[in-house]
Amino acid sequence: MNLEKLNALKQKVVDTQDLAEVWNDFFDHFGQRPEFIQSGQRTQHPKLQQMVESLGKEMANPAAASAELLLSEIPQYHFYHGACFLSGKMVSLLYFSDVNVGITAVGTFGNGTTFSRFSC
Numbered sequence: 001m002n003l004e005k006l007n008a009l010k011q012k013v014v015d016t017q018d019l020a021e022v023w024n025d026f027f028d029h030f031g032q033r034p035e036f037i038q039s040g041q042r043t044q045h046p047k048l049q050q051m052v053e054s055l056g057k058e059m060a061n062p063a064a065a066s067a068e069l070l071l072s073e074i075p076q077y078h079f080y081h082g083a084c085f086l087s088g089k090m091v092s093l094l095y096f097s098d099v100n101v102g103i104t105a106v107g108t109f110g111n112g113t114t115f116s117r118f119s120c
Contacts, residue, residue: 001035006077010096019103019115026081026094040072045080047120048095048102052084055091055104069093095120 009029012022030036052069071082078098084091086106095102100119107113 001033001039003036003039003074003077005029006074006079009094010077010079010099013094013096013103013117014099014101019105019117020113022094022103023105023113023115031081037072040074040081043071043073043080045071045073045095045097048080048082048093051118051120052086052091052093055086055106 009022009026012025016022048071049069069082069084071080073080078096080093080095080097080102082093088108090105090107092105092107093102095118102118102120104116104118105113106116
């Protein structure tokens with residue numbers, strides 16, 4: 001698997017206005033490939049955890065703020081990706097630490113997905 005394509009994904013995370021396009025690109029090239037999943041390592045990132053907890057509070061559910069983020073890192077590309085559940089919604093994220101930019105996707109199972117760009 002050519003992980004160099006993560007550099008192109010990074011540029012899209014930074015520049016592309018249509019964040020759904022970025023998310024689709026991630027799944028088309030990486031997200032559903034076992035070799036990609038195996039190339040990452042489990043990790044923790046306090047700032048990303050804090051961002052997810054803030055997102056939970058914004059969703060008007062203080063109990064959601066304690067959600068545990070399952071996070072994987074590919075260190076040589078400064079890339080993190082992960083997911084958790086908040087208030088019954090699936091929250092996924094992509095983040096590049098070297099440029100401090102990421103995107104979240106909040107899905108509501110049948111009611112669409114909301115995307116946003118963030119920095120930590």
